[in-house]
Amino acid sequence: MSVSILNTALSGLAAFQRSLETTSNNISNVNTEGYSRQRAEYATRPEQFSGGNYIGTGVNVSNIARSYDQFITGQVRSSNSAFGEVDRFHSLSAQIDRLLAEESTSIAPAMKSFFDAVHEVADDPSSIPARQVMLSEAENMAAGFNTMNARFVEIRDQVNFDMGNMLQDLNSYAKEIADLNVKIVADIGRARGEQMPNELLDQRDSLLNKIAGLVDVSVVGQKDGSVNVFIGKGQSLVLGGNAATLELRSSDTDFSHKQIFLDGQNISNQLSGGSLYGSLRFRDEVLDPAQRQLGMLAAGIAVEFNRVHEAGYDLNGVPGTAFFDLDAFNQPDQVPVTANPNNPSGASIGASYQPNNVANLTADDYRLDVTATGYTLTRLSDNQVTSGALGGNPTPTNFGFDLDLSDGALANGDSFLIRPAFEAAAKIKLAITNPEQIAAAQANVTNPGPPPTVSGLPGDNRNALALAQLETAKTLSKGNATFDDGYGQLVSKVGTQTHSAEVSRSAQDTLLKQATASWESVSGVNLDEEAANLIKFQQSYQAAAQAISVTNTLFDSLIGAVR
């Protein structure tokens, strides 16, 4: 009889000790990220029929369960993804925004100083100092373009580096999840499916959350306790105990343009959510278009200025040469063309700016594909396609540049990337070194001939006036924008994108905070609550211990009675 009292009391003691251990565990882990508070759940032991009554036999700890809501955890994960994407997008866009706001690197004052210097030469065409000032202002303006482009390149390098790091992190998280999957399945098996390895489950949820911050995932739980993780549009990252590998590779035609490969498959345009996608979206929607817009402006200024300059006569009476240079290799009007290294033939094509068609220049890249019947030219921003026949030099296009397709070795399947705008801002340079070479005058026929003798007079400023007029002429965007408008377009586009990213970011931040608040409400540890629980279990333990000392007294009384 006392044995049963003893056993019952002992079971209580053991149970409350377990509860105290659990409470102590909760208190120790109050600051652990991703920890769900645990609770010991009790179940009564089966009752015995003895002495005509059913008597209970004490308590068992049936389960140590974590307070966990799968739906809320999923909410936090998807909010984390959404916030990670717009947060990254916003912070990168804000860098470009601040770059454009800085007075010292802004292109608009540099262009203004340059055209003011052109006016000074128009006021005094034979003055060497005025011409010298115009040359140095031109250098400043070109350097301004070069510097701003260099900053864009720096930001691109930073984004590529960060994406590389993110992929490394993702790979290690995926590997850890795969390992955890294996351990969890083993631990569940060891407890025959009745007890869950709470700490391991918390760790896995925390890793999933970290992955979600980098890229949006969908998580599918399996019957054996493991989870399968999918990213993008259904590509698997973790399947049971196996993790896939992500890597960053350069595109064939542009080394600085990186793409994401999952086990050898290109998934760059199938991703969504997370900092990784935010970085990709920033590069494709803000950085590359901004660099192309800046380049279009630089190319427009160079080609148009050269056109007017070459029509004039300089202080030595000879016709003007090119004032700006867009290519380092002594061919001022060449458009950069890159051949795809996988081309079947080794042929090459050329492209050059049309001097009279700056209005048709756009901030776009183009791809030329050689087909069986000729060529197709695709504008990469909207996939507009024009086609034609091979062989011509020049083959004009409607986009401000001419093609040279005269290479006979061009074969079906060849592909080339043509970039009239992307590199222009990096390459624009002053081509003239001698102030006397500035062509401020226009033609003056001294001897009708034939052939007529034409030269330039020193006091003639007509060409300088024409060059100064270029500042306010609507030369860009099919005749709708001046050079300043071109720059203003860049500033306002980046500003608008950053502004809307900021608005998105605040909204997503609020949503993430709400989701986290719900999660904390269910799973977070409250120290006051644990303190109260400590008192509760301590008192229960003391009561159970007291019950044991009572059975001791009973036994002593029984033995004492029989003696």
Next chain:
Amino acid sequence: MRISTSWNHQLGVNAILDQQAKLSETQMKLSTGKKILTPSEDPAAAVRLLDLDQVTKQTQQYQDNIVIARQRLSLEEANIQDVVDTLFRIKELTVQGLNDTNTQPDRAAIAAEIDQLKEHLLGIANTKNANGEYIFAGYATDTQPYAKGPAFDSTVVPGSPVDSYPYFGDNNQRSLQIGPSRFITDGNYGEQVFGASDVLPTDTAPLDPANAQSPKNLFEIVSKLSVSLTDNNPQDISLTELDTALERVVSVQTTIGARINALDGQENTNDGYILDMQSLTSEIGDLDYADAISKFNLQNVSLQAAQQAFTRVQNLSLFNYL
């Protein structure tokens, strides 16, 4: 709703961080005086400010051009006035010389003075400005506009040979831009003021009769006058020729006055425009200090309140009472 300990702490910290961020932004605006720190705060206004800046600076460049144009026109005006005064003196001497009471030595003396005055006129025609440019040479500013050429054959021009003064300059005048579509010439080329010559710069003696009809420009007229006086045979027609030349010069003088007035008018218009643009720039881009300072104070108080609330709440724990 149940709140965990760490979330409780986080809520307090988030509140402080938010207030700090807002306060920091207001502080930046106060110290730079700008309403818009980056284009993303108001993209349309940022672009508008760029445009206004460009237009203001462009108009200021026009003002600089106006100053240069006025300098040159003033220089030309002074020189033209000198030419007019000299022509009047020559006319006086001509009238005196035409009087038949003169003897040959008298007329020779008058002729000598007229020669001196002719050299003076030639000097004026070949004036150079401070940059070393000939002001009456059109575009050919490095070429002396007038120089003595071959003499007219006396069979063509009766009497002793008369010197020709061909024009070596150019027949275009430079313009400067003083307004968005407004250009003004900064002087006049030689033939407009002193007249053309039938003799070309490339002609050599003897002159082709077709090319040497009669004196047309000022120096040739005065040359003929001087020669006719020395020959004791002054012609009345010289007076008419002088009058024609004088009219030409005076009409140029009038245009100079008109141009200088135009410059003054355009300068005022440009000034008004610059002022408008600057006040618009200020309206859009400058900070309203009264508003910003009161916002700053409010945010300051909010931050202090958040910090004090945080410290009070953090002290409350059941463990203090166990």
